[in-house]
Amino acid sequence: MRIFGKKGASEFSASSTAEQVTRGVDGTGLTAIVTGASSGIGVETVRVLALRGVHVVMAVRNMDAGANVKEAILKKVSNAKIDVMELDLSSMASVRKFAAEYNSKCLPLNILINNAGVMVGKFKLSQDNIELDFATNHLGHFLLTNLLLENMKQTSRNSNIEGRIVNVSSLGHRYTYREGIRFDLINDKSRFNNYVAYAESKLANILHANELTRRLKEERVEITANSLHPGTIHTNIVRNDIRLKCLLKLVRLIFLSKTIQQGAATTCFLALNPQVKGVSGEYYVDCNIAKPRSKANDPDLAKRLWDFSLSLTDLK
Ligand SMILES: NC(=O)c1ccc[n+]([C@@H]2O[C@H](COP(=O)([O-])OP(=O)(O)OC[C@H]3O[C@@H](n4cnc5c(N)ncnc54)[C@H](OP(=O)(O)O)[C@@H]3O)[C@@H](O)[C@H]2O)c1
Structure with missing residues (x-):
């Protein structure tokens, strides 16, 4: 584990905040x-x-929660330009509706932050009959990214500004099967383990960014895709797991967890900081390049996940 205040090559550390890592950047x-x-x-x-x-x-x-957050931010940043749109990542129909509405508004898209996540805690299927951690954390984002990619490519061509895709993964990606992802077991209730289900979806976030990188480089498109672990932060992510809730409280007590301001730092760094220009297919922790488990950098597994996700989402 990184020492909390120790700076890495980026000159930022686990204690850096999202404001600090984007200071001076004009977005x-x-x-x-x-x-x-x-x-x-x-x-x-x-x-x-x-x-x-x-x-x-x-x-x-x-949408109500979104409107409340928007209002609260506008109180602090009065000139903020924020819109709220409905998206349920666990439903492919909702993802398709969101992307169609977004693209029809002719809004450009420079930065896509695939941040949403759930730790479902028990075996549940999505509306599309796919295990809910995998459906929400990976598949919804996979479909969303694909449906917005043409817009991102156009935006980057028109503006001459690099597009950036940021996948919020987790250190938890390490705790899956030895093979990485067991595609045959994803919907198998009898073999379900809630921690492995979350971990597989988080491993998928890294593999997704890596395979995207390979494809975008092949196409010579000016869009990068990176993934990250945000740190350990006391948020609602553990709402369904009392044991993890207690563990996070304990971690907080011994000062190892991050504040929300620190927890958003690596995401904002990857979205905006000029240091990351041209960097793609990397996994970041505390605003510095880190090493995920070896399966996360397995190109064959990334390709299998891509094909598996294509077949589940009926994309060509
Ligand atoms: N906190 C940590 O220690 C930690 C560590 C490693 C990785 N992460 C990752 O960080 C990301 C953010 O998590 P967080 O800690 O900020 O947790 P959080 O407070 O629970 O936020 C998760 C967000 O995802 C949204 N979401 C859940 N299911 C969704 C769905 N089906 N469709 C659309 N949105 C959905 C939630 O919406 P609702 O409010 O409507 O539920 C919420 O806005 C996640 O990807 C998580 O895996 C967190």
Whole structure:
């Protein structure tokens, strides 16, 4: 584990905040989508991007919660440019509706932050009959990214500004099967383990960014895709797991957890900091490049996940 205040190559550390890692960056003219913007790390991400002048579209499943967050941010950042749009990542119909509405508004898209996440805690299927952690954390974001990619490519071509895709993963990606992802077991209730289900979806977030990188480089498109672990932060993510809730409280007691402001730092760094220009297919912790488990950098697994996700989402 990194020592809390110890700076890495980026000159930032676990104690850096989202405001600190974006200081001096002018995001005016950029447009970003942040998923899961109604709670936790997503809220602070929206606030800091808006503070830097970015037009932020909050993608939320609860429109009332989204409107409250928007109002609270506007009280602190009076000139913030924020819209709220409905998106339920666990429903492919909702993802398709969101993307169609977004694209029909002719809004450009420079930055896509795939932040939303759930730790479901027990075996549940999505509306599309896919295990809910995998459906929400990976598949919804996979479909969303694909449906917005043409817009991002156009935006980057028209503006000559690099597009950025940021996948919020987790250190938890390490705790899956030895093979990484067991595609045959994803919907198998009899073999379900709630921690492994979450971990597989978080491993998928890294593999998704890596395979995107390979494809975008092949196409010579000016869009990067990176993934990150935000740190350990007391948020609603553990709402369904009393044991983890207690563990996080304990961690907080011994001062190892981050504040929300610190928890949003790596996301905002990857979205805006000029140091990251041209960097793609990397995994970041505390605003510095880190090493995920070896399976996360397995190109064959990334390709299998891509094909598996394509077949589940009926994309070509
Ligand atoms: N906190 C940590 O220690 C930690 C550590 C490692 C990784 N992470 C990752 O960080 C990201 C943000 O989590 P957080 O800690 O900020 O947790 P959080 O406070 O629970 O926020 C999660 C966000 O995701 C949204 N969401 C959940 N299911 C959704 C769905 N089906 N459709 C659309 N949005 C949905 C939630 O919306 P509602 O408010 O409507 O539920 C909420 O806005 C997650 O990807 C998580 O895996 C967190």
